[in-house]
Amino acid sequence: MAMSNQTDKRVFVQSDDCPIRDVVAQIGDKWSILILFSLVDGPDRFNSLKSRIEGISQRMLTQTLRDLERDGFVNRTVYPEVPVKVEYKLTELGKGLTKSVWGLVSWADTHHDDIRAARQHYDARKQ
Amino acid sequence: MAMSNQTDKRVFVQSDDCPIRDVVAQIGDKWSILILFSLVDGPDRFNSLKSRIEGISQRMLTQTLRDLERDGFVNRTVYPEVPVKVEYKLTELGKGLTKSVWGLVSWADTHHDDIRAARQHYDARKQ
DNA sequence: CCGCATCCTGGGGGATACTG
DNA sequence: CAGTATCCCCCAGGATGCGG
Numbered sequence: 075m076a077m078s079n080q081t082d083k084r085v086f087v088q089s090d091d092c093p094i095r096d097v098v099a100q101i102g103d104k105w106s107i108l109i110l111f112s113l114v115d116g117p118d119r120f121n122s123l124k125s126r127i128e129g130i131s132q133r134m135l136t137q138t139l140r141d142l143e144r145d146g147f148v149n150r151t152v153y154p155e156v157p158v159k160v161e162y163k164l165t166e167l168g169k170g171l172t173k174s175v176w177g178l179v180s181w182a183d184t185h186h187d188d189i190r191a192a193r194q195h196y197d198a199r200k201q
Numbered sequence: 202m203a204m205s206n207q208t209d210k211r212v213f214v215q216s217d218d219c220p221i222r223d224v225v226a227q228i229g230d231k232w233s234i235l236i237l238f239s240l241v242d243g244p245d246r247f248n249s250l251k252s253r254i255e256g257i258s259q260r261m262l263t264q265t266l267r268d269l270e271r272d273g274f275v276n277r278t279v280y281p282e283v284p285v286k287v288e289y290k291l292t293e294l295g296k297g298l299t300k301s302v303w304g305l306v307s308w309a310d311t312h313h314d315d316i317r318a319a320r321q322h323y324d325a326r327k328q
Numbered sequence: 329c330c331g332c333a334t335c336c337t338g339g340g341g342g343a344t345a346c347t348g
Numbered sequence: 349c350a351g352t353a354t355c356c357c358c359c360a361g362g363a364t365g366c367g368g
Contacts, residue, residue: 094234097309097316102229104341107221120350131342136351146319157349158348167315174308181301182224188294189224192273231361247330258362263331284329285368333366340360347352 100145101175105130105138110147110164110172111179117151117163147171227272228302232257232265237274237291237299238306244278244290274298 101107108127112118118126124135139162142148147168153159164172182189228234235254239245245253251262266289269275274295280286291299 093309093313094238094306096313097305098229098234099231102225102234104226107225107229111221124350132351133343133353134341137341144320144323145316146323152350155349158351160350167312167319170308170312174305177304178224178228178301179221181297182220185294185297186220186223189272192294193271196271196273259331260363261361264361279330282329285331287330329368331367333364335362335364337362338360340358342357343355345352345354348350 100141101171103138105134106142107175107179109135109138109142110168110175113148113162113164113168114172117161120160120162123162142168227268228298230265232261233269234302234306236262236265236269237295237302240275240289240291240295241299244288247287247289250289269295 101110105127108130109123112123112126120132120135120139123139124130124132127135139148139150143150145167146165149163149165151161151163153161228237232254235257236250239250239253247259247262247266251257251259254262266275266277270277272294273292276290276292278288278290280288
C-alpha cells in the first residue's frame with residue numbers, strides 16, 4: 075500500500091482489510107499492549123505475568139496470550155516439569171510490534187499532563 | 202516517569218494512571234484512530250467524515266469526536282450558516298498524537314502479510 | 329446539516345469452580 | 349502451575365426517530 079498521496083490515505087482508512095483496523099483491533103483491546111510490554115524484558119511465566127499485570131483475570135490472560143500467539147507476536151513453550159512450567163516470549167515480529175508501539179507510548183507519557191489538562195478544561199466548560 | 206530500568210517498566214504497566222492504559226483506552230477503541238487519520242489532510246465536516254469512514258454510525262462519530270475534543274486532540278468549529286456547517290480539525294496535540302501513531306500504522310502496513318500468515322498457520326495447526 | 333434520545337442486542341470480560 | 353468451563357452482567361455500539 076502506497077500511502078503516498080491524499081487519495082491513498084482516504085482509501086486506506088476505508089478498506090476492509092485495512093491494516094489499521096486489523097492491527098488496532100487486535101492490539102487495542104484492554105490487555106494486549108500491557109502483556110506485550112510485560113514481555114520486553116524477557117520471557118515470563120503465566121502466573122508471574124498474572125501477578126505483574128494488575129487487575130487481569132486468568133481467563134483474559136489466557137485468551138489474550140492465545141490471540142497474541144495466533145498473530146505470531148508471542149511464543150508459548152511448555153516445560154514438562156512437575157508442576158508444569160509454561161513460558162511466554164516475544165517473537166521477532168512481536169518485538170518489532172512492541173518497538174513500533176513504543177513511540178506512541180513515550181508520546182503518551184510525555185503528553186499525559188496535557189491530555190488531562192484538556193479534559194479538565196473541557197469538563198469545566200460544560201459545567 | 203523514568204522508564205529507564207527493568208523495575209520502572211514493570212511498575213509502569215501496573216500503575217493506575219499509567220499513560221499506556223489511559224491513552225490506549227482512549228485511542229484503542231473502534232473509531233478514534235480512523236477519525237484521527239481522516240483529519241490529517243486537513244479539516245473536514247461531519248457528514249464528509251461520516252461518508253469517508255466506512256461503517257461508522259453518526260452516533261459513534263459524534264461520540265468519538267466528543268471524546269477526541271475532550272482530550273484536546275480535535276477542535277470543533279460551528280459556522281452559523283444555513284444549514285449549519287461544523288468543521289473538525291486536528292489540534293497541535295492531535296497532530297502530535299497522529300504522528301506518533303504513524304510509526305505503528307506503517308509497521309502494521311508492512312507486516313500485515315506476516316500477521317495473516319501467522320494466523321493461517323496457527324489455525325491450520327489447531328485444525 | 330448536525331446531532332441528541334431512546335431502545336435493544338452481542339459479546340467483552342469478571343467471578344468462580346473444576347481438571348491434568 | 350496453568351489452564352478450561354460456566355455463568356452472568358454490563359456496556360459498546362447499531363438502528364431508528366426527533367429536533368434546531
